[in-house]
Amino acid sequence: MFKKIPHTFTIVFFLILMAAVLTWIVPGGSFSREVIDVNGSQREVVVNNSFHYVDSNPQTWQIFSSFFNGFVDKADIIVFILMVGGAFWILNNSKSIDVGVGAFLRKVKKLQKYKLLKSLGVDNIIFTAIILLFSVFGAVFGMSEETIAFVVIFVPLAISMGYDSIVGVCICYVAAHVGFAGAVLNPFTIGIAQGIAQVPIFSGLEYRLICWTVLTLVCIAFVLWYAHRVKKTPEKSPVYKLDSYWRDRVEAQSQEGVVYYTPKSAWIVWGFLLVVMAYYAVLYPTTEITVGGGSVVLPLLPIFSVLFLVLGFFSLRKSVHFFVLNLLFFTILYLVAGVLGYGWYVMEISALFLAMGVFSGIAVGENADGIVKLFLEGAKDIMNAALVVGLASGIIFILKDGMVIDTLLYGLTCSLASLGEVASVGVMYVFQTALNIIMPSGSAKAALTMPIMSQFADLINVSRQTAVLAFQFGDGFTNMLTPTSGVLIGCLGIAKIPYGVWVKWAWKFILALIVIGFLLILPTVFISFPDF
Numbered sequence: 001m002f003k004k005i006p007h008t009f010t011i012v013f014f015l016i017l018m019a020a021v022l023t024w025i026v027p028g029g030s031f032s033r034e035v036i037d038v039n040g041s042q043r044e045v046v047v048n049n050s051f052h053y054v055d056s057n058p059q060t061w062q063i064f065s066s067f068f069n070g071f072v073d074k075a076d077i078i079v080f081i082l083m084v085g086g087a088f089w090i091l092n093n094s095k096s097i098d099v100g101v102g103a104f105l106r107k108v109k110k111l112q113k114y115k116l117l118k119s120l121g122v123d124n125i126i127f128t129a130i131i132l133l134f135s136v137f138g139a140v141f142g143m144s145e146e147t148i149a150f151v152v153i154f155v156p157l158a159i160s161m162g163y164d165s166i167v168g169v170c171i172c173y174v175a176a177h178v179g180f181a182g183a184v185l186n187p188f189t190i191g192i193a194q195g196i197a198q199v200p201i202f203s204g205l206e207y208r209l210i211c212w213t214v215l216t217l218v219c220i221a222f223v224l225w226y227a228h229r230v231k232k233t234p235e236k237s238p239v240y241k242l243d244s245y246w247r248d249r250v251e252a253q254s255q256e257g258v259v260y261y262t263p264k265s266a267w268i269v270w271g272f273l274l275v276v277m278a279y280y281a282v283l284y285p286t287t288e289i290t291v292g293g294g295s296v297v298l299p300l301l302p303i304f305s306v307l308f309l310v311l312g313f314f315s316l317r318k319s320v321h322f323f324v325l326n327l328l329f330f331t332i333l334y335l336v337a338g339v340l341g342y343g344w345y346v347m348e349i350s351a352l353f354l355a356m357g358v359f360s361g362i363a364v365g366e367n368a369d370g371i372v373k374l375f376l377e378g379a380k381d382i383m384n385a386a387l388v389v390g391l392a393s394g395i396i397f398i399l400k401d402g403m404v405i406d407t408l409l410y411g412l413t414c415s416l417a418s419l420g421e422v423a424s425v426g427v428m429y430v431f432q433t434a435l436n437i438i439m440p441s442g443s444a445k446a447a448l449t450m451p452i453m454s455q456f457a458d459l460i461n462v463s464r465q466t467a468v469l470a471f472q473f474g475d476g477f478t479n480m481l482t483p484t485s486g487v488l489i490g491c492l493g494i495a496k497i498p499y500g501v502w503v504k505w506a507w508k509f510i511l512a513l514i515v516i517g518f519l520l521i522l523p524t525v526f527i528s529f530p531d532f
Contacts, residue, residue, distance in 0.1 A: 007498070007500075008384075008388050008498055009387075011483065012483050016063050016391075016394055016398055019398040019402070020398050020402070022402070023056070023057065023058045023402025024058045027053055028054045028055055028056035029053050029407035029410055030051070031047060031051050031406050033046055036196075045447045045450070046449075047451070048451055048455050062401060063394075067391050069393075070389075070393030073393050073396075073397070076345075077487070077490065079346075080145060080148065080346040082379045082383070083354050084148055084149045084353050085152075085382030085494065086354070087353040087357025087358075088353075088357065088378060089374050089375065090358070090360055090366075090374045090378065091324060091360045092378075094321065094324050094363070098250075099258055099325070100321070123161060123227070123231075124224050127167075127227060128220050130171045131216070131219060132175075134150075134171070134173075134175035134176040135175045135176065135182075135219065136179060137179065137336075138176035138180035139179035139180065139185065141185070143176045143339075145345075145487050147176045149349075151173060154169075154171055155168030156250060158171070159246040165243050165246060165495045166237065166495075166497065169491055170219075175219060175223075178215050181472065181475070182213075182215040182473075182476070183212070183472055184202075185202055189446065189471070189476070190208075192446045192447070193450050193468045196451060196454065197453075197454035199464050200531065204529065204530070206529065208469075211520045215516065215520075218512070218513065222509055242496060242498070260319035262316050262317075262318075262323070263320060265364070266363040267316060268362075270323065273312075273359065277301070280301050281304070285301070286300075287299070288341060289341050300341065304330065304334065324363055331355075335352060357375065384493055385493015386490070395484050396438060396484055409435075409449065413452055421525055424462075425460075425470060425525055426518060432445070432453075432473075433478055433514060436475050436477075436478045454468075462524075465531065469524060470521055474517075477514050478510065481506060481510050
C-alpha cells in the first residue's frame with residue numbers, strides 16, 4: 001500500500017508502460033472482420049473461426065506518442081469537459097448555484113418538522129430520489145458522458161449539506177453507471193449486443209428489471225451508509241483534507257452575501273430565448289421519444305416554450321439568480337429531449353451547455369470580454385482532467401497497435417472449451433469484466449466479443465441471453481474503476497478527487513457489484529426466464 005498515493009498522471013503512465021511490456025510478451029494475432037447491419041446501423045464484427053497469428057509489433061517509443069493518439073481519439077470528450085468547465089465557471093460567477101443551494105437547504109430544514117420525514121431522514125430521501133433518477137437514465141438511454149456536467153452541481157451541494165465530494169459523485173455518476181450496468185433498454189449495450197447475438201432486441205426485459213432493481217438498491221444502501229458515516233465523522237472521509245477546496249469555496253460564497261436584483265439584460269435574454277424556443281417549437285411541433293424498442297410522440301418543444309415563458313417571468317420577478325437557475329433547469333430538459341428524441345451526443349450537449357454559460361453571463365450583465373475571461377478560467381481549472389482523459393486513452397492504443405487484444409480473446413475461447421456450464425459462464429463474465437478495464441467502449445467491445453461469445457454459448461448449452469447478460473455486467477461495473485474511462489477521469493477531475501484515492505475507496509464496492517452480478521447471471525443457467 002502506498003504511503004503517499006501517486007498522482008493520477010503517474011499511475012496512468014505506468015499502466016501505459018505495462019501495456020507496452022505486454023506487447024513484447026504476448027504474440028501478435030488478429031481476427032478477420034466483416035461489416036453487418038445491427039438495428040439499422042453498420043457494425044464491424046469479428047468473423048467466427050477467423051483468428052490467425054500475425055507478426056508481433058512490440059511498442060517502444062509509442063509510449064510517448066500514445067498520449068497524442070489518445071488525445072485525438074478522445075477529442076470529443078476532452079472538448080466536452082473543457083466547454084462544460086468553462087460554461088459552469090460563468091454560471092458559478094453569477095452566484096446562482098449558491099442561491100439555489102441555500103434555498104434548497106432552507107426547504108430541507110423545514111421538512112424536518114414532519115415526524116415521518118424526520119424519522120426516515122430527509123437527506124436519505126433526497127439522495128435516494130436523485131440516485132433513482134440517474135440510475136433510470138443510465139438503464140434506459142445509457143447516460144454516461146452527461147454525468148460530467150452534473151458533478152459540478154452535486155459536489156458543492158453535498159459539501160453544503162455536510163458530506164464530502166465522494167457523496168456528490170456517487171449520487172449522479174455512480175448511480176448512472178450502476179443503472180448503465182443493470183441496463184434495461186440501453187441502446188449502446190443491450191441493443192447492440194442482442195443485435196449481434198441475433199436475439200430479439202430488448203428481449204428478456206422482465207429479468208433485466210429484476211437485475212436493475214437489485215443493483216440500484218445495493219447502490220442506494222451503500223451510498224446512504226457511507227454518507228451517514230461521513231456526516232457523523234467527517235474526518236473518516238478519504239477526501240476530508242482534499243475537500244478543503246470545496247469547503248473554503250462554499251464558506252467564502254456564503255459569507256459574501258447575495259444582493260437580489262434583476263438587470264435589463266436578464267429580461268432581454270428571456271425575451272430572446274423565448275423567441276428562439278418558439279421558433280423551434282413551430283419547426284418541430286412534435287418530438288418522437290425513442291426508449292428501447294418503443295417510441296412515443298409528444299409536443300415537447302411547445303411545452304418547453306410555454307414553461308419557459310411562465311417560469312422565466314416569475315423567476316425574473318424574484319432575482320436574476322433564479323432566472324439563471326431556470327436556464328440550468330431548461331438546459332437539462334433540452335438535454336434529455338435531445339438525447340432521446342434527436343440522437344444528440346457530446347457535440348450537441350457541449351454546445352447546449354456553452355449556450356447556457358454565455359446567456360447566464362449576459363443575463364447578469366457581463367460584457368463579452370468578461371464572459372470570455374470567465375470561460376478561460378473555467379477551462380483552465382478543469383484542464384488537468386481533460387489531459388488525463390487523453391493520456392489514459394493511450395493505453396488502448398498501445399494494446400491495439402501491439403496486436404495483442406485479439407490474441408488474448410482467442411486464448412480465452414480456447415481455455416473455455418473444456419469447462420462446464422457454470423465455470424464457462426463465470427470465466428466469460430470475468431473476461432468481459434477484465435477486458436472492460438482496457439476497452440471501456442461498450443459498443444466496440446460488443447462488436448469484438450459478442451460474435452464469438454454468442455456462438456460459444458450455443459456450444460456449452462446456455463442461452464445467448466446469458467452471454468449478453470455477462471457482457472452487460474462485465475461492461476458496466478469496471479467503468480467506475482478503469483483509468484481508460486474518459487467519463488470517470490473527467491468526473492474525478494471536476495470533483496478534485498485524485499484517481500488513486502478513488503480506487504482505494506471504490507474497489508471494495510465495485511468488487512461487491514461484480515460478485516452480485518455473477519450471482520444474478522447464475523439463475524439464467526438453470527432457470528428458464530421469459531425470452532431467455
